[in-house]
Amino acid sequence: MAHEILAVKLCELEDRFIRLRSRIHLSETAGHDQLRQEIRSLSRECMETELTLWQKLQLSRAEVVATLAGTYSEIEQSIQRAKAKLEEQAAARNDAEAQAEEKILLAEYALDFAVQAANRALLLAMEAIDAQSPGRENERRPS
Structure with missing residues (x-):
């Protein structure tokens, strides 16, 4: 059952990346x-x-979910603080080009972090599937 749930989630992630790619293209070509x-x-x-x-x-009643929620909240707050600080610094320079460059830099690293998060999510999914695989103990022990 967990394998099917993870497969659906991975398909959702793939769909999101396809939409992301489409939106990136749109942002480059749109008025x-x-x-x-x-x-x-x-x-x-x-x-x-x-x-x-x-x-x-x-x-959710799972304890680990509360931990994940707290961690996610901390990350979101940190990102918002960093974004606000970068915008404040760029605005202080009163330079539209510098402001645009700051936004590009923020977007670039946000995309890098998103790819890393997707890879981590995939790794967790693969490890969870492996943990439920029958006979996995036999596969890990040398003959």
């Missing part, structure tokens, strides 16, 4: 108005997804 509309749409989607995730986390 300013269309880009602003997509930013609003994605912002709404992010808020809705985060709310849904928090609701799921609160309904």
Whole structure:
């Protein structure tokens, strides 16, 4: 059962990456108005997804989920603080080009962290599937 759940989650992740790639392409080719509309749409989607995730986390009785929720919250707060600090520094320079470069830098590293998070999620899923595999103990011990 867990294997099927993880397979569905991995498919969801793949779908999200496909949409991410599509949105990156759109952001490179779209006009300013269309880009602003997509930013609003994605912002709404992010808020809705985060709310849904928090609701799921609160309904869970597993202790590890409370730990994950707290850690996720800390990470989100740290990212928001870093973003605010970078925006503040760029605004203090009163240089539109510097502000754009700061946003690009933030986006670049956010994407790097997202890839790392996806790899970690995949690794956890693979380890969970391996843990449920019948005969896995026999495979790990040398003959």
